[in-house]
Amino acid sequence: MTPKIAKFLQAHTPATPCLVLDVDVVEQNFTAMRNAMPSAQIFYALKANPAPEILHRLVALGCGFDCASIEEINMCLAAGAEPAKLSFGNTVKKATAIAAARAAGIDLYVFDCLAELEKIALHAPGARVFCRLAVSSEGAVYPLSRKFGVSTEVAGDLLRRAVDLGVVPWGLSFHAGSQQTRTWAHEVAIGQVAMLFDELEADGIKLGMINVGGGFPTEYLDRTPAIEVFAARIARALTYHFGDSQPQLLVEPGRYLSGNAGVVVSEVVLVSQRDPADPLRWVYLDIGKFGGLIEAESNVIRYRITTPHDGTDDGPVIIAGPTCDSGDTLYDKLDYRLPMRLRDGDRVVLHNAGAYVTTYAAQSFNGFKPLEEYYL
Amino acid sequence: MTPKIAKFLQAHTPATPCLVLDVDVVEQNFTAMRNAMPSAQIFYALKANPAPEILHRLVALGCGFDCASIEEINMCLAAGAEPAKLSFGNTVKKATAIAAARAAGIDLYVFDCLAELEKIALHAPGARVFCRLAVSSEGAVYPLSRKFGVSTEVAGDLLRRAVDLGVVPWGLSFHAGSQQTRTWAHEVAIGQVAMLFDELEADGIKLGMINVGGGFPTEYLDRTPAIEVFAARIARALTYHFGDSQPQLLVEPGRYLSGNAGVVVSEVVLVSQRDPADPLRWVYLDIGKFGGLIEAESNVIRYRITTPHDGTDDGPVIIAGPTCDSGDTLYDKLDYRLPMRLRDGDRVVLHNAGAYVTTYAAQSFNGFKPLEEYYL
Numbered sequence: 075m076t077p078k079i080a081k082f083l084q085a086h087t088p089a090t091p092c093l094v095l096d097v098d099v100v101e102q103n104f105t106a107m108r109n110a111m112p113s114a115q116i117f118y119a120l121k122a123n124p125a126p127e128i129l130h131r132l133v134a135l136g137c138g139f140d141c142a143s144i145e146e147i148n149m150c151l152a153a154g155a156e157p158a159k160l161s162f163g164n165t166v167k168k169a170t171a172i173a174a175a176r177a178a179g180i181d182l183y184v185f186d187c188l189a190e191l192e193k194i195a196l197h198a199p200g201a202r203v204f205c206r207l208a209v210s211s212e213g214a215v216y217p218l219s220r221k222f223g224v225s226t227e228v229a230g231d232l233l234r235r236a237v238d239l240g241v242v243p244w245g246l247s248f249h250a251g252s253q254q255t256r257t258w259a260h261e262v263a264i265g266q267v268a269m270l271f272d273e274l275e276a277d278g279i280k281l282g283m284i285n286v287g288g289g290f291p292t293e294y295l296d297r298t299p300a301i302e303v304f305a306a307r308i309a310r311a312l313t314y315h316f317g318d319s320q321p322q323l324l325v326e327p328g329r330y331l332s333g334n335a336g337v338v339v340s341e342v343v344l345v346s347q348r349d350p351a352d353p354l355r356w357v358y359l360d361i362g363k364f365g366g367l368i369e370a371e372s373n374v375i376r377y378r379i380t381t382p383h384d385g386t387d388d389g390p391v392i393i394a395g396p397t398c399d400s401g402d403t404l405y406d407k408l409d410y411r412l413p414m415r416l417r418d419g420d421r422v423v424l425h426n427a428g429a430y431v432t433t434y435a436a437q438s439f440n441g442f443k444p445l446e447e448y449y450l
Numbered sequence: 451m452t453p454k455i456a457k458f459l460q461a462h463t464p465a466t467p468c469l470v471l472d473v474d475v476v477e478q479n480f481t482a483m484r485n486a487m488p489s490a491q492i493f494y495a496l497k498a499n500p501a502p503e504i505l506h507r508l509v510a511l512g513c514g515f516d517c518a519s520i521e522e523i524n525m526c527l528a529a530g531a532e533p534a535k536l537s538f539g540n541t542v543k544k545a546t547a548i549a550a551a552r553a554a555g556i557d558l559y560v561f562d563c564l565a566e567l568e569k570i571a572l573h574a575p576g577a578r579v580f581c582r583l584a585v586s587s588e589g590a591v592y593p594l595s596r597k598f599g600v601s602t603e604v605a606g607d608l609l610r611r612a613v614d615l616g617v618v619p620w621g622l623s624f625h626a627g628s629q630q631t632r633t634w635a636h637e638v639a640i641g642q643v644a645m646l647f648d649e650l651e652a653d654g655i656k657l658g659m660i661n662v663g664g665g666f667p668t669e670y671l672d673r674t675p676a677i678e679v680f681a682a683r684i685a686r687a688l689t690y691h692f693g694d695s696q697p698q699l700l701v702e703p704g705r706y707l708s709g710n711a712g713v714v715v716s717e718v719v720l721v722s723q724r725d726p727a728d729p730l731r732w733v734y735l736d737i738g739k740f741g742g743l744i745e746a747e748s749n750v751i752r753y754r755i756t757t758p759h760d761g762t763d764d765g766p767v768i769i770a771g772p773t774c775d776s777g778d779t780l781y782d783k784l785d786y787r788l789p790m791r792l793r794d795g796d797r798v799v800l801h802n803a804g805a806y807v808t809t810y811a812a813q814s815f816n817g818f819k820p821l822e823e824y825y826l
Contacts, residue, residue, distance in 0.1 A: 119774075121773075121774060121815070121816050121817075124814075124817065141817075142773065142774045142816040142817060143772075143816050143817035143818060144817075145814075145816075145817030145818065145819070146816065146817040149817065163774070164772070164773075164774050164816070165720075166719050166720045166722075166734040166770075166772050167719065167720075168717070168719050168736065168794075169794065169795065186722070186724060187720070187722035187723065187724045188723075189720060189721060189722055189723075189794065190720055190722065193720075193794065220776065220779070220782075221732070221770055221776045221778075221779055222774075222776070223724075224724045224725070225725065228724065228725060228726070341544070343542050343543065343544050344541075344542045344543075344563070344565060344566055344569075345565055346541075346542075346562070346563035346565055346566065347563065347564075347565075348562060348563045348599075348600045348604065349600070349601065349604060350604065356597070358542040360544065364810070394542075394597060396519075396540075396542050397497075397518065397540075398495075398497060398518045398539070398540050398598075399497075400596065400597045400598070402597075403596070403597055406596075418544075418545065418565065418569065419545065432813075433812060433813060433814045433815045433816070433817075434740070434812050434815050435812065435813050436809060436810050436811065436812060436813070437808075437809060437811050437812070437813050437820050438500075438521075438809045439497065439809045439810050440497050440518040440519050440521075440522065440540070440809075441497075441500065441517075441518060441519035441520075441521030441522035441525065441809075442519055442521065443521070444813050
């Protein structure tokens, strides 16, 4: 938690649940990434957290944006982003959304099948397109290999078709998986991309861009490698495969830019020891899966949690949300321990919770409204 | 789809995704349940769908409500419900919510641990309380056994404590699991409850109510037993265990009342055959897990889907939502087949989708807004 957030919480004691995010940390992350990857174009994947305060700051820093929908494109434009720095990065787009994006000046579109390529050619003629490859996302907390991407062979065929269809075959993308902690994941994929670059060049198609996606981790309970380590691996792979004539590198960090910038503050609703003979307590918070912590479900993203009683005796707990849904259980397999003194009404803090929390929140399941958001 | 819904869709072609629900069907379901269980108090579990149009209709029919939060209580009161017909049915409640409910005249509260019982006694002194038992939910699509409920032994101890704490020990509840299709599930649990009734009566505590929860199924792709079958089993168990002096029966249908009353209309965004050598197509709809179809995730609730091309040649598909999240995949293990002619822009209908769709919707993940709702 940054001093700015601590001061805000002390001065205002905002109603819970809420997210409090220090936009300066987003800027620090952006600067660290820019320094680590000086030749890269950085496009923030705003699906992680599209708050206008974050977008405005990143626009001022010269950041671009990876947009998942025409709604996200419009949010970026409203924050002052140049159309040339936006990518329509969802392989699944309505025709009306493509046409609206093109009308707004967006020139960069992803695809991973012929039907989508034809749709882009029809509604955004002349645009630059890039094809998403399916690569291994082994080692990622969220593997992505099935829903998106095609084989190298099919990608080559589609990029050759692009010329005939009247769009510009511009590059290749992949995604090594979200919260990827293996530093060689991107490296391996770059080799796959490089082969296809060569193959297409032999056919007279010169691609100009390689998009290595996002997936760079935020630190939760486990330590994660620094961005410099990923950057060095990517740079090494690019040099190895492309030598002195490297394509434009594009990166799409989401979680990496906003994840560690915010905390979620929650109130304990109930501490229940339902069987007096069993020391296990259930701790019910006023935010759970449906309130925005969908990444904590199934024990996947492991937030560090602090309480007013830290340092005193603790014991094993299962942590759950406040709804009547049995699926609204966050940590039931992780051996979390919380202080024995924890009581209902206590406020707890979930750290590094600035990404993938706000927009996920259910609009009103069980009557509970989405968490409040504060940007400092 | 009812004629009323069909006529509405034809006349208005509403933007997708949307829910269109015929409130008359909710009334028909309520009437069927009342006829099948004439002695029961029916409390609608409004978490399934809390639309004011549904609440108003049910209030007019004399229905009560099982509320999960003070927000849901206020919605029922706003629809004209009497406080005496409301239950605060979440075992996890903030102290402030209990106090607000008590101030609004709510007299019935559930608990399943000492800490919650004490909280109720403090903030709603004199109220009637009932204890939730953990029972087997074997046979349910959504088992509920871990997050909620205590053993019969602990429940007995807690109800004995209730008297000293200044609240009225009023009954026992259980929940046999949502979309429960085994008609004997409630029957077995009633036997467990009856034993505890006897035991407490021997200690001078006369309980007055048994709450058999909800979980009664709506028909999706598989056939489900009629409500009359469940009602007969419950009646038989009550007669067997309680003879002529039966406690007040309370039922909490959610899905059963609103599930088959509505359809979700969606547009196909993309039909992707990413590998020309593989006949499997991915069909991306403009609604998925984050748009409200969270119950379809992991292939659990199997909606029947109709298209404009039904009756023509079909082929295997995986069905997914429109977001960039790999988890936004609905049916990837169910051998769904859809027409080969299906194209982007086609409108499809998901049937019996009136429950657990609207309030679940993420407020804006990927920039997509929650589905529109129309009540006829």
